[in-house]
Amino acid sequence: MALSDSDLRILRELARDGRQTNAELADKVGLSASQCWQRLRRLENSGVIKGYGARIDHDALGVPETVLLELAMERNEGIEVEAVCETLARLPEVLEVRMTTGDFDIFAKLAVSGTRGYERFLRERLYKIKGIRQSRSSFSLRCYKDEISVVP
Template identity: 30%
Template sequence: MDTANLDAIDRTLLTALQRDGRATVGELAEAVSLSTSPCWRRIRHLEETGVIAGYHAHLDRDRVGLGVLGFVQLTLQDHTADTTSALEREIMALPQVLSCHNLSGRYDYQLEVVAPDLPSFSEYVRTRIRALPGVREISTNFSLKEVKRTVALPL
């Protein structure tokens, strides 16, 4: 399903679900002025077509003991398919890495990494990140203050 197939009701439903993933079908139906059955069918269709990829609890990282957020930029030794596939496969298995982006520009990848404190973060980068396949150079920046974080897409 592409965005051309999303009508105003779908967009309103998706916005409401992004705001509150625990909303009941009745609450969602009321928000889009539908009865519950057609609303439920729309939600199921959005799930089945992959527009809704899942439902998640948003945790406060400080309250779960992950007070350090850092951005780790990687430059690779080479850009062969074997190297990048091995790197990406290993990154996928690292729970401390919240996101990984293949970049254009000076660095090849940027990782968003969490840790309980600076010594833990430092140890993690030195032992786990540096050991990733093909890594030639690492640069790290720390978040001093998170101004905005959202996973809600603008519809």
């Protein structure tokens, strides 16, 4: 689907604030409310807009630490990387899972309650997944940018 300048303005504005009314959005992107609503529905129906959500403060939920986890899979055990990715994606601590290239096959981003919470994740969840050959993890010290989407 080809995106117009108006579509891109709508997407940029929604990425900044997804809760604004259609009238507010239309005013900010320079369209009538009707035109804006029609474009918004087209962007949603075509799948360009996948959904809407709230950004949650993990500190308030008791899981303030972010762990970046890389996993390398055994090649000869017949374990599909995709199946492990799907298993990880179902775990509540896991915020993001990606199949990757390079030395590691999978990247995952977790929200945990410190080192003890991470140890519990490892013991009770990760170590029970078959086929993982190696893992490497890093605790994020500070986040400088945390965007959900990019609009060119």
